[in-house]
Each structure stands twice: as structure tokens, then as C-alpha cells.
Amino acid sequence: MSGILPRLVRQGLTDLALHPRASIGAVFSLTLITFLVGLFFMTLVTLDRQLGMARVxxxxxxxxxxxxxxxxxxxxxxxxxxxxxxxxxxxxxxxxxxxxxxxxxxxxxxxxxxxxxxxxxxxxxxxxxxxxxxPQGPDPEKWAKETEAYFRSQPGVARVAGTPVRDEMGRAWKNVSRYVIWPSVAFMTVMLGLTVGNTLRLLVLARAHEIEILQLVGAFNRHIRLPFIVSGAVLGIGGGLFALLLLYILHAQIAEVLNFPPLFLRIHFPPPPMSALLVLAPAATAAISGALAVKG
Amino acid sequence: MLRHNENKMRLPWRATNLVLLRPLPYSLSRMIRVRHLSHSFGQHQALSDVSFSLGKGEFVFLSGPSGAGKTTLLRILHAALPIQRGEAIVADFNLVRLPSASVPLLRRQVGVVFQDFKILPLRTVEENISLPLELRGLSDTHMERRVRAVCIALGLEERLKVKCRDISGGEQQRVAIARALVTNPKVLLADEPTGNLDPALSLRLMELFKQFQTYGATVLFATHSRELMGHYPEAHVMHLESGRITAANWPGAGVAHALRAGALRENFAVPGPGNAR
Known part of the structure; x- marks a missing residue:
């Protein structure tokens, strides 16, 4: 019995090559949805870091x-x-x-x-x-006004641009972030799971005939599911990595576009744990969806 | 028209290869027991009060016109359809109380050949035939030996590495048969397995099924080809019409009027070797 597991894993990999159109379509869908989630993460991280920085x-x-x-x-x-x-x-x-x-x-x-x-x-x-x-003192708003007035009063000064807008946004963000970040991450992960699940369900539907034959020759559900789990995980990792690459290229282009007065916002790339989540979440959800899509 | 004996002389098989496929001795004397089995699809009654039993190594033709319930009966016997009324025991598995997790165990004892092949077109002949062996975790060497043996018997040895989408319909049918035979099933259910084959090839395959019977496998062979049945006048025949067994020529069939082979042939115009049409 020891030979079954490696065979089924190998089959999961070779199945991808047997159905190239379906596999490419699935990777494409996974890439797009993961890229969108990545963009959302990038926005969250940027808001959190930049507006959070305004507090100090x-x-x-x-x-x-x-x-x-x-x-x-x-x-x-x-x-x-x-x-x-x-x-x-x-x-x-x-x-x-x-x-x-x-x-x-x-x-x-x-x-x-x-x-x-x-x-x-x-x-x-x-x-x-x-x-x-x-900011100094108990009232940062008052301090900001006084400091701006100080700069403006200096001889030869034409204009002073502060970051009060950002400060206000920062304070607002401080109030809502604790209620926004993790629920948003959870929501996006659920959305990612549902979309990936449906993509995998379509892939499984396309191979319903194959599943029927496997059942007819005495395959246990675990034997049928394992290749789909492997295929799903590979597709998920592929989609996640492609999305991360696209996100990296986009970030390189737009990192500084909002870094001007009075915003001074530098766009941040999702940190390593979040980037890893962008690869692992689709891989895990695709693997789980692959297993669930194969009904007993 | 080829005659049974003539055809046997021309067979290119090497029967010694089939020794590899010889099954282990069975402990059960009754391989299939069906009692008062009924099944309906909505308003349509596909099977009505069907009862029969088949012993180890018995070969029975299941005859009847299209829509008589042959396929429904075969599907029930390998748990592809649930039992609605009555009971069935196949290879010691009681299908009435069979949990879904045990269905694969039943199917490992029952080889099934379908009229529509049910093979994987993107995989090679070898991969299709070895599929049930792979699921049993056999070593590559063991699998290769068994696949080769059955392929030689079925004349597929030259096509082992060819994808099934690239072979003819007749060859695809043989692949499906090879896949059912390669595991040495205790019970072999065949649903019009020769439907896509020419008469000569049909007879060759029939010989293979008969060989399996001699090794102890119980074979239920659905066909509406009187010509094919005519080549085996000694074989048991069970005739289905509108979901009922209307005639049979051996005592295992649950019909009051069990008929002798000659009477069945007369009643249902089953041709013998001498009057094949």
C-alpha cells in the first residue's frame, strides 16, 4: 500500500499537464483574485503605516x-x-x-x-x-497650528505646507483601524476562499467523468481527493506567486506617486507575513476546495 | 458467419498468460443473490420483483430487449444505484446495508464493463488498464506483468503506450474489458461488452470471459445479441422483459417455469450454433 501516496501525488501533478486549458484558466483566475486581495492589503498596510506614523x-x-x-x-x-x-x-x-x-x-x-x-x-x-x-503637548492640533504659524512668521517664508490633513486622517485611522484591519483581512480571505473554491469546483466538474471512472474501479474518496488536493495546492501556489509578482511590479511603479505635499504618502508593499498569506491562503483554500468539490 | 469451434481454433491468445490472472479460491458458493428486487425511476418501473442467484464460476447471459432493465440490474449489483425494494448480496456484500464507505471494497471484487467504455481518453491504454491496480497499491513490476498478460490476451500489447483517444472504438472496448479483468474480480458484470465489436472479435472476447468463468469468476453478461448467445447453447440464460424475469434455463433463476436451453431457444428464438442468424 506504500506506493499509493506517491503515485497519487504524482498523478495530481501530471493531471495539470493533461488538462492544460483548465489549469491555465484556474491559475489565471487565482492570480487575478489574489492580485486584487493583494492590492487591498497594500492599501491597508500603506494607510496603517503612513497614517499611523502621523501620530508620532x-x-x-x-x-x-x-x-x-x-x-x-x-x-x-x-x-x-x-x-x-x-x-x-x-x-x-x-x-x-x-x-x-x-x-x-x-x-x-x-x-x-x-x-x-x-x-x-x-x-x-x-x-x-x-x-x-x-507633536508636543496634550493637544497635537493646537501644536500643529502654532508650529505652522512659527514657520510662517520667519522672514522670507512664502508658504508653509503641513500635514494636518494627514494628521486628522491618522487620528481617524487610529480610531477605526482596530475595527477595520482584521475584519477586512478576514473578509478578503473568505472572499478569496469562495472564489478559489468555485474555480476549483469548475475544474472538478470538467473532470467529473474521470472521477466517476475512479469510483467505478474501486477508488476510495481519499484516493480521488488526493490528486485534486495536490493539483489545487499547486495551482494556488502558482496563482499566489504570479499575483505577488504583479503586485511587486505595480508597487515599483507607484510607490512614490502620492509622496508629495501635503500627503507625503509612501505606498508600502505588504510585509512578508502578509505576502506569505497571499501565496499560502490561495494554496490552502484551493487544496481544501479541491477536496470538498469531490463529493463522496 | 464464424462458428464457435472454428473461431476457437484461430484464437491467437496465449492462454498461459492468463495463469497470472488466476484468482484465489473463493469461500462463497453463492456470489450473487437477488431477492424480490424492484426499482423504479419516477413512474417508470425498471425492475419488478426480480429474484435469482448465481454460484461461484457460473456464467449467465442476461438477455432482453432495450429498456428491459438489464443495465438497471447491473448498476444495482455494483452499487451504482441504491436498492429501493428487495435485497441483493454480491460477493458477500449485502447491498441493502452497505455503507457508502464500503462501496469501493465491493467494487474491488466486482469487475464491470460498460457499453460506453468509461475509459480515460487522455491516458494511455496501459494507464487505463492499470488504474484499478494502482489503487490497490501494487508494485510497478507486478502491475506491468498483469497488464501485459491481459493485453496479450486481448490483442492490445502493441497499443500499450498509445493514448485511448487515438485508438479505435473496438480497441477502446477491449481496454474497458481489460481493466475489468486485470484485477481478477470474483464477479464480472458486463453490459453489452461486445456491442461495438465485429462478430469475430466478439467471439474472441467471449472466450476470454468463459476462461474467467473456468477460473471461478461469476459472470453476468448482458446482451441482446441472439447470435452471440447461440454460440454457447450450454450457457445459462436469463431473459428480462419490462423489468421482470420472464424465462431462464437454470434453477438458480427465480422463475417458476425454469426452462431448458432448447425450450428457451425456441421460445425466444435464441439461435444455436447451427442456426445463427
Whole structure:
């Protein structure tokens, strides 16, 4: 009897090759649904990390008027290092800002005139500073307003963009996240299970004739189910891995698209445990669905 | 028209190969016992009060026109249909009280050949025939030996590695028969197994079934071919019409008027070797 198990496992694998259209269709469906669930996870993770970060850190972007004395600006930057709750500061002189812009436009080293020939020759980008601070005192909202007023009062400052919107979202998120994240993950997992289950049921239906024959020659249900469990697990892993690859490619393209003032949202890839869930959940649900779809 | 004896002389089989398939001695003397079996599909009464019993090594033709209930009876006997009324015991399995988990155990004792083959077209001849052996966990060497033996007997040895979708209907039928025989079943149920074969091949296959009978297998062979039955005048025949046994030529059949072979032939125009039509 020892030879049955490896044979049935091998049969589960070779069955995939015997029914290439059905197998490809199933992997395609699994990839799409897992990709959608992955997108949802990515959104959740991004909200949680970025808005969660707002609870401990607020970013202000300070713009100076063009032509303001750079010495005065540099002394203001030095002053920021001693602000209460200081975390980090990132600064751009007009030249650095232009170089950064040129690099982003794919024309490193180009002057303002070369980048924007339609603008007057003396046009320049403003000096800027991105200051990250930890909110002080019991009322973060009041602190944010006062700090913004402080930056605005400095000589030569044209505009201050804070992250109060994000802060408010962060506070809102803090309130709802505990009720949202895990129920959402559970809901998406159930949805994934149902969809994968139906996909596998279709695959089993396509092979009903084969199941009937196996039953007629004296196969126990476990013998019929095992190849479907193996096939389901392989299809699930394949679909999950493809979805993860698509998600990775998408993430590489959109990671920074919301990282601008006043949002400063960096899109995060689902962490390893969640990524593993994206492969293991479809594999497990496909394997279970394969077993359940074969009725006794 | 081929005559039984002439055909036997021409058989290319090597009977010694079948020694490999010789079953173990059976402990039961009655392999199939059916009492007052009735079955209906909605308003249609497919079987009515059917009773008979078959002993170890008996061979019985189940004759009757289409719709007489032959297939229903065979399906009940391998637990593909539940028993609605009456009782049936097959290879010591009481089908009335058979739990679903035990159905595979019954089917391992009962070989079934269907008119519509029921083979896997995407798998090779060898894979189809070895399917029931695989499920029993036999070693590759043992499986190969048995599959080869039955394939030689059925003239399929050259087609072992060919996918079943690429072989002829007659060959597919032989694959189905080989799959039923390869496990040495105690009981062999055949539903028009020669329906897709030419007369010569039908007779060759009949010889194989008869050989199994001599090894102790009980064979219930459904057919409506009088010509085929005519080649075996000594065989037992049970005639079904509208779900009832209307005639039979051996005492095991539960009909009051058990008939002798000659009388059955006269009553139902079953041709003998001399008057095959």
C-alpha cells in the first residue's frame, strides 16, 4: 500500500499537464483574485503605516520666496535643529531643487532655461525645507497650528505646507483601524476562499467523468481527493506567486506617486507575513476546495 | 458467419498468460443473490420483483430487449444505484446495508464493463488498464506483468503506450474489458461488452470471459445479441422483459417455469450454433 501516496501525488501533478486549458484558466483566475486581495492589503498596510506614523511625526514643508538671501535661509535651517520634538530636516537650495527636478524629468544637469525655455531666464525654484517634528503637548492640533504659524512668521517664508490633513486622517485611522484591519483581512480571505473554491469546483466538474471512472474501479474518496488536493495546492501556489509578482511590479511603479505635499504618502508593499498569506491562503483554500468539490 | 469451434481454433491468445490472472479460491458458493428486487425511476418501473442467484464460476447471459432493465440490474449489483425494494448480496456484500464507505471494497471484487467504455481518453491504454491496480497499491513490476498478460490476451500489447483517444472504438472496448479483468474480480458484470465489436472479435472476447468463468469468476453478461448467445447453447440464460424475469434455463433463476436451453431457444428464438442468424 506504500506506493499509493506517491503515485497519487504524482498523478495530481501530471493531471495539470493533461488538462492544460483548465489549469491555465484556474491559475489565471487565482492570480487575478489574489492580485486584487493583494492590492487591498497594500492599501491597508500603506494607510496603517503612513497614517499611523502621523501620530508620532508631523512633516512641514517650508518654501522661501525666490531671491531671499541664502545666508538667512541657512541660519533658519540651523535653527530648526533645536526645535522641540525635532526628528529630521531635508533642505533644498534653488540649485539643488532644480537639479532634483531635472533628475526626476530625466534630464540631469540641465539648467532652468533648458528645462523650461518658455520661462524668463531669471526664474528659479524656491529654497525649501522638509522638517519632521514630533507633536508636543496634550493637544497635537493646537501644536500643529502654532508650529505652522512659527514657520510662517520667519522672514522670507512664502508658504508653509503641513500635514494636518494627514494628521486628522491618522487620528481617524487610529480610531477605526482596530475595527477595520482584521475584519477586512478576514473578509478578503473568505472572499478569496469562495472564489478559489468555485474555480476549483469548475475544474472538478470538467473532470467529473474521470472521477466517476475512479469510483467505478474501486477508488476510495481519499484516493480521488488526493490528486485534486495536490493539483489545487499547486495551482494556488502558482496563482499566489504570479499575483505577488504583479503586485511587486505595480508597487515599483507607484510607490512614490502620492509622496508629495501635503500627503507625503509612501505606498508600502505588504510585509512578508502578509505576502506569505497571499501565496499560502490561495494554496490552502484551493487544496481544501479541491477536496470538498469531490463529493463522496 | 464464424462458428464457435472454428473461431476457437484461430484464437491467437496465449492462454498461459492468463495463469497470472488466476484468482484465489473463493469461500462463497453463492456470489450473487437477488431477492424480490424492484426499482423504479419516477413512474417508470425498471425492475419488478426480480429474484435469482448465481454460484461461484457460473456464467449467465442476461438477455432482453432495450429498456428491459438489464443495465438497471447491473448498476444495482455494483452499487451504482441504491436498492429501493428487495435485497441483493454480491460477493458477500449485502447491498441493502452497505455503507457508502464500503462501496469501493465491493467494487474491488466486482469487475464491470460498460457499453460506453468509461475509459480515460487522455491516458494511455496501459494507464487505463492499470488504474484499478494502482489503487490497490501494487508494485510497478507486478502491475506491468498483469497488464501485459491481459493485453496479450486481448490483442492490445502493441497499443500499450498509445493514448485511448487515438485508438479505435473496438480497441477502446477491449481496454474497458481489460481493466475489468486485470484485477481478477470474483464477479464480472458486463453490459453489452461486445456491442461495438465485429462478430469475430466478439467471439474472441467471449472466450476470454468463459476462461474467467473456468477460473471461478461469476459472470453476468448482458446482451441482446441472439447470435452471440447461440454460440454457447450450454450457457445459462436469463431473459428480462419490462423489468421482470420472464424465462431462464437454470434453477438458480427465480422463475417458476425454469426452462431448458432448447425450450428457451425456441421460445425466444435464441439461435444455436447451427442456426445463427
Amino acid at each position: 511625526e508631523t512633516v512641514f514643508q517650508v518654501y522661501w520666496r525666490p531671491g531671499t538671501d541664502i545666508g538667512r535661509i541657512r541660519s533658519a535651517w540651523a535653527e530648526y535643529l533645536h526645535l522641540p520634538g525635532f526628528v529630521a530636516v531635508k533642505t533644498y537650495t534653488p540649485e539643488q531643487a532644480m537639479a532634483e527636478l531635472g533628475a526626476r524629468l530625466g534630464r540631469s544637469g540641465a539648467s532652468a532655461g533648458q528645462l523650461f525655455p518658455f520661462l524668463p531666464a531669471d526664474s528659479a525654484l524656491p529654497a525649501t525645507a522638509l522638517v519632521s517634528l514630533v
